[in-house]
Amino acid sequence: MRPLPHALVGAAAVAVLLAASPQQAKATECGTDETITIAEMTWLSASTLAYIAETILSDGYGCNVEIVPGDTVPTATSMLSKSEPMIAPELWVSTAESIWVKAQEKGNVYKAADIFADGGQEGWWIPAYVAEANPSLKAITDLADHPELFEEVASDGKGRLYGCPPGWGCEIITNNLFQALGLEDHNFELFSPGSGANLKASIARKATRKEPIVAYYWGPTDVIGKYDLVRLEMPAYEPEKFICLTDPDCADPQVTGWKPGEVAVAVVSELREKAPNVAAFLSKFTVPNEVISAELAWGDDNSASPEEVAEHFLRNHPDVWTAWVPAAVAERVKAKLQQD
């Protein structure tokens, strides 16, 4: 066997050292060399946020990170019972209400931050061009004066309100609100879209044709960003009236605001002790609704993967994310972005 030339051995040793040393420096920053698991939910905004967190943790803090697939209820259940995955960046608390309450009692999962600055927004939306053309249409209470605006070929001369798909929680609320506003007497019909896909396609059809539409939707979503939808204002949220709106047998529905959706960055409590720096970042992990909607719309337009949307966000909105982390961490993430 030929002896290895000294220079080569030396170079290899340097390479090993070079590779190892930043690893060690970063590990102290991360606080733990355990693998941090992040739940990637099935929809685009949640998976994008998972990849944003993953990039910041691995490139900025040097943590070992793993993305694991999940969905609201299964992930919440697994966090409650096994403290795994460790981070769920977009957990809709209302969807997993009972599990969330149990986890709070047990104390092994906490809410690090509200992921969306304005919370999850549900309501009735109109395209921005309709809002501009009709300044008198600002709130849901103004709808009654504008049935003619939302007339359609197939709606028999009535204004059409695209309601919520059957079986979703919002279906009952929308139906009751329709009744509370007396829209039926003001020549409106409540059209049930039958499915989320159909609702999306109906909005897409109208928006690409620049025709008016008023429809139930929720945000932040790609649809809101892509078609530039504006939420009709609602009166302030009153819990008592709202509870009646969620009841299919509500005797006398009253108009009130939609309950703001609580969407949490859910984190298992042990991460706080193990990796305080990471916990500090997660406590500031909040995205403005319009920014995330716009990013999702970009993703939809370019049929981009969640990783690509995350990268696009990191490149184009440093103003948002650099506020979450110390300057040194932000620099490392930026440096890594430039390398790619």
Add this chain to the structure above:
Amino acid sequence: MAESFPDLIDTRALRKTIDGGFEWVVVNFGETLEITFLPVLRLLNAIEDLLVWLPWFAVLGLFAVLVYSASRSWKASTAVAAMLFTLGVLGLWEAAMATVALMLTATLLAVLIGLPIGIAMSRSDRMRTVMLPVLDVMQTLPIFVYLIPFVMLFGPGKIPALLATIVFAVPPMIRLTDLGIRQVDGEVIEAVTSFGVTPRQRLLSVQIPLALPTIMAGINQTTMMALSMVVIASMIGAGGLGYQVLQGIQRLEVSRGLIAGLGIVFLAIIFDRIAQSYGRRAQRHLHLDS
């Protein structure tokens, strides 16, 4: 390590082109398409309104008479009346009538479209070679692939539901019309030709009547397939029994889904009986004559 397939073309650009083209069609022809199919919607609504407007016992009687005239069996006729009555008792009357209207319109249009195409296929082998793969595609393409684009083109509701139902339900009509006419005994055709019939006489008085049992089987299958589409059609706003099933599934209300599902089964049995009886009568008629 397995080698991944090379990127020969940029699929993203291709997809963007297709999406862009589709959007262009929606922007420029969306309204025209919706208006073009308005008469069909009116027909469907008229049928539905009529069925709902008629007193329930009148509809019940109508169906009973229809079954009796087809089967000459009091038993079948009573069973059909009993099933319709059960639908009413279960509170599904209006939803069932909406479904019947959708199904009848779809079947009617499928027959109007399928019969001429089937006849044309039976007369020209070239037409047959072209049509068979088209029919295969229509029957195997996942419904959602064209369902949601139909909504973009025609607006949500009954029109896209009806069109999707027809796409799905018309192939058996076409296939069996073609098959029925091709199966007519060659000697019979030779005999009538030797008597000097015109091609039109041959088609209308010999081939179609002799192929009638097979054509009826085609109509029967079309009806059944149209009925099986009602749940999916309700996902784009068609209403009816399918909507009740959908609501039941989405809300995890097993009872609601089950009852409405049972309603669909009843309708299937009723229409199957009617179509089959007519088919059998047509057959018997032929045997008596020949």
